[in-house]
Amino acid sequence: MAKAATKNENPKTNPKDASNRVKDPDQWTTGSEPMTGAQASYLKTLSEEAKEPEAFDPDLDKAEASKRIDALRTDAGHA
Incomplete structure (x- = not known):
């Protein structure tokens, strides 16, 4: 389990906490x-x-387009 962010840490930029990136x-x-x-x-x-x-x-x-893009990237040989 990830360590909780301290008051001074920004959870959006904390490299140890990937939960906000993807x-x-x-x-x-x-x-x-x-x-x-x-x-x-x-x-x-x-x-x-x-x-x-x-x-x-x-x-x-936006969400549907993102999922379709991910699928097509594989089909088009970009993944």
């Missing part, structure tokens, strides 16, 4: 917002590289 997209507080322009652009590029143009859906939210 979160499941389903746990994002902004996950239901529309995907960002950067996500849309990267998702479009990856879907073309993976030869899966149907994977690009402009109506995805």
